[in-house]
Amino acid sequence: MSKSKYNPNGEKVSIRDVARAAGVAIGTVSRVLHDNVSVSSNVRERVLDAIRQLKYEPNKIAQSMRLGVTHTVACVTRDISISGFGTIVNAAEDVLRSRGYTLLLAITDERKEREIEVVRVLTQHRVDGIIMTTSSEEDIELADMIRNLRIPVVLLDRDIPRELDAVTIDHRRGTAAATEYLLRLGHDNIALLTGRPSMRPARERIAGFEAAYAAVGRQPNPSQIRVGGFSADYGFREASALLSSSSRPTAFIAGGMSMLPGLLRAINSNGLKIPDDISVIAGADSDLALLMAPAVTAVRWSGSEEGRFAVELLLSRLEGHKGDPKRVMLDTELVIRGSCAPTTKRRK
Amino acid sequence: MSKSKYNPNGEKVSIRDVARAAGVAIGTVSRVLHDNVSVSSNVRERVLDAIRQLKYEPNKIAQSMRLGVTHTVACVTRDISISGFGTIVNAAEDVLRSRGYTLLLAITDERKEREIEVVRVLTQHRVDGIIMTTSSEEDIELADMIRNLRIPVVLLDRDIPRELDAVTIDHRRGTAAATEYLLRLGHDNIALLTGRPSMRPARERIAGFEAAYAAVGRQPNPSQIRVGGFSADYGFREASALLSSSSRPTAFIAGGMSMLPGLLRAINSNGLKIPDDISVIAGADSDLALLMAPAVTAVRWSGSEEGRFAVELLLSRLEGHKGDPKRVMLDTELVIRGSCAPTTKRRK
DNA sequence: ATGAAAGCGCTAACAT
């Protein structure tokens, strides 16, 4: 059979083997592979047959080498065991695949050294572009490294470096709406748990929080704004501390993707009941928020859109689009559920 | 400055540019790159300098071309917005990175055509190995396709094709323990919601379910075993149907990674209370299970270990290990929380 | 210790 004839050891079959089997030159094989017009249907058939016989798969490594593009895009992010991130990556993969790209994934654990190392390796792999979150927008070394990249980069929920495209979330409006809602329910001691202001999502949430207070002529108590990290553990620690402090908040805003679990743990272990003892708003929606009893009021946006837009921005650059940095900001919506109660109704 | 001298357009810098800048042959540059002994410290320094000056990054595409390996591994899975899958992929990426590999990710949505297409593309990218779940262990075409791959494949929670390495989970024991526990609480009408038996996790759960019944000399009612899919939606639909059937179960086992959300939705919308009206066990642990009030009793295993073992098996093959298929089965543990009550205590 | 050169698989420019 032709397989043993032209590819005796069952080894890797190359375009050369196909050419030999079809009795044509390799250039011709390449032509049929790329639907190039100038090839007779007779020859085309023979080549296609040989390809099937030999189970030939074009070598994209060699193509990349020759063409200077790899048709790969990397996504660099903190932790995809957080389902919000998974949703973004999922959506990104979907549109990338449908456009002929393959996704490389790198997890950074929000650590700068990892981010730098990982981007270096991706550069060596000659990915065509990168979609990423960074652990800090203030770090010069990080910013320089990204800026000096020779390939387009799209930021996820970051807006520095300014010269890059980015898709961001309107956390400011989301958090303002959440705060306003709590204020209207009579809460005047609201705690905001979020990450470090060196990251946009935290900055924006804080700004929204303060804006809502300002809109009613007040100011939040700075000690009720906790800005140490986006992790569930941080949420747990700070919530625990606040709950046992003398000025215990009557409401919490969990300003991060994985902060609600930590906050709930703290509330549970204090034996508090939502919403009777304490009101809660999640700064990101999740199954957990939706399915708790009572369900948790949440600031919602579409992670799928976030992923999709990021890819669109990137692909547009890869297709040669020049011009100023593009920013896409996604709306947020306050989904009111059962986790907040008016203060007047509160027992004690 | 040397940058403009040797790399005038600020374009891609190659080993040739480095060689020129250092005044040596490209072979020599390659030698210092690979810590090859035979290079004088004098020359080595000059080369290293040039590399720094030019910000040279070796081209892994060219290396792959030359060496025939890409140092990339793909993970092919259903949906990483499910946090259980994210945990596996996270862990896999971590050990891959630490061993010098880069992860490619492909999402299949559990659809056969996608699995086939995606594996073809990954083959073209010449990934060194693949870690994957398949949508069916009975599909001949799928099995053949995987078997004919020229690279090592490690299955995640599947055991067919038999000739492949795999890491599996002891769902049988986990589900048996869950069932036994419910039986001991007095439940005799337990529903099992799980996926199609063409996938190992479903088969094993059913087997465990039946084994636990058999151990007390009974048999489950076949109509209480629903085996149509692993999705939250499926869980919701079947749970809803069962809850409004004449022989409403007194307990549910949600046998899948994302089935608990669906089940809880159904229970909520029926206005039922856990555990008073209905007992629930999750077939996989999650934040949701942990943080519900009451917390949901769950069958737990380590997704991180699953990901890590899968990579270890794969790397061992990549390092040349021959021999029979290796199987690693991870233990499960029934974590008892507050979502199950004895039947005698049930109101009604 | 270092240089020179072949060749990995492919595409595209150039011949015919």
Place this chain on the structure above:
DNA sequence: ATGTTAGCGCTTTCAT
């Protein structure tokens, strides 16, 4: 319409 060939960046063998 088809064949031939240079060259993408690299590693490694063979000289020297």
